[in-house]
Amino acid sequence: MTVGVDLGQPQTQEVRADEDVVRVRQLVRAVAVAVKLSLVDQTKLVTAASELARNTLVYGGGGTVDVMTADNGRRRGVRIVFADSGPGIADLDLALTDGYTTGGGLGLGLSGARRLVDEFEIDTAAGQGTRITVTKWSR
């Protein structure tokens, strides 16, 4: 975790079904509006959250999404943690390559989401589940 970042109380959304991905988008949008991200940054963050929440559901077999405000003293932002206890990712480099997919998608979820946020941390190993932390700061 980055040093010197104040985090707000997390709001948690379970991701068990298709509709939960919609709920994650709505929750992220609400928090992004509250910390006054610009419209383009809101859109980027919600899109990234949509991709990652879908991954949690499809590849991780469901999990949880925690959304919280963040403050590094200079700027406010939103931090989101996607956690599942699924099979994990065996080859991270490969998974982060544009166009690589095991699920029949476009293979842009992970790599694309990383480009849409300011900070992207991933903690995974085969059989260990996956935990992705992303942060977007206001300009």
Next chain:
Amino acid sequence: MERVPILKIGSILLVSIQVDMSDQTAVQLQEDLAERIVATGAHGVLIDITALDIVDSFVGRMLSTIASISKVLDAETVVVGMRPAVAITLVELGLSLNGIRTALNVERGMELIAAARDDDQDLDEDEDDAGPDGGPATETTASR
């Protein structure tokens, strides 16, 4: 599950997506549209995404698939009303929406579908006209 309504206006099918679609809703729309194109013999599909505040890779893929399916069924698909923030995000995401024609608003989308239709008819006319004119008419392809 919510279902996105499909309206028929003349020979065009108009889909105005007003809800934050779940993936299932998106897949359902794709299936519904294919059926309606065949049932109505529509030659154009206009998908209005003015109300969508995000388009992720799933919805992007759905739009591409709809465009491909409708092409096979001899209908032109035009996606209209994409918001600037959505377009900027799609570029960053790396999604190019290949094979999809887009227009700024419904009106221009209609023109685009009509123009695509005219091009087909022009070819027919040009073939007919070729004789009397003493030569084939040159068709310049407009950029839109």
Next chain:
Amino acid sequence: MALTAEQSGRLAGLLREHGERITLRWTEIVAAQMRGRLSHAELLRQVQDLHRIMIAFGDQGLVDLADEGGGELRAELAELSRGRARQGLSATETAISVFALKDVLLETLEVAGGTEALRDYVAYSALIDQMGLFTFESYVRTRESLIADQAEQLLELSTPVVKLWEGVVAVPLVGTLDSARAQVVMERLLQTLVDTGSPYAIIDITGVPAVDTQVAQHILKTVVAARLMGADCIISGIRPQIAQTIVALGIEFGDIATKASLADALRHVLRSTGVEMGRRARRGQ
């Protein structure tokens, strides 16, 4: 030496007892510094407000400006600094409005005399120093927000989006493009396309002395985003040096239309739309 609650109360008493003399003298010192840029009446009113609130502060036996009860005093000081910063006065001229009180208090206490008075004066000074620093901080914050506002206004001013023709908008870019400005331009151009329903946009970079990879990428992304929305962008006015940079950096402009001048770009657009108009006219016969 920090102020005690007792001393704070005594300060309030002192301020009250010599009220008129203190406010007049205080105003006089501040006015001397301002050299007529603020009217005597206005300064007197500010000093009287501050004087009144400081008495209330002392009556509560408060010892620290950061205390919960010090809200009113802090608000008054912040307001004073904001006003001074907006009027373009210097930090010194702002701080003197608070520090002048020290001189006045010293004059007042000298009359009383004694070691007790000296000890009190040092303690009062500590509070006034605190107030001065707070004033300075508020002043800097106001100036910073003024600068940020101006930078934003400058950004707005320097990126006009103009309608050239029915369905054709242009952005003439002038000056150095940094990443932030390129992003603002990108968003405004795309929004204008929606607002005006224009399917063509010309980005003219005649007035841009140099581009780096990031800026070139921003322009490219704008063009791709516009295409996704159903509009075409033409880039005009690429100077020889910039063309060399683009090639040297290995940036692919792909199938994006580039024209030498804004006029060429407009002609290109009109020809594209003209074909359609021509065809329509033919059918109308």
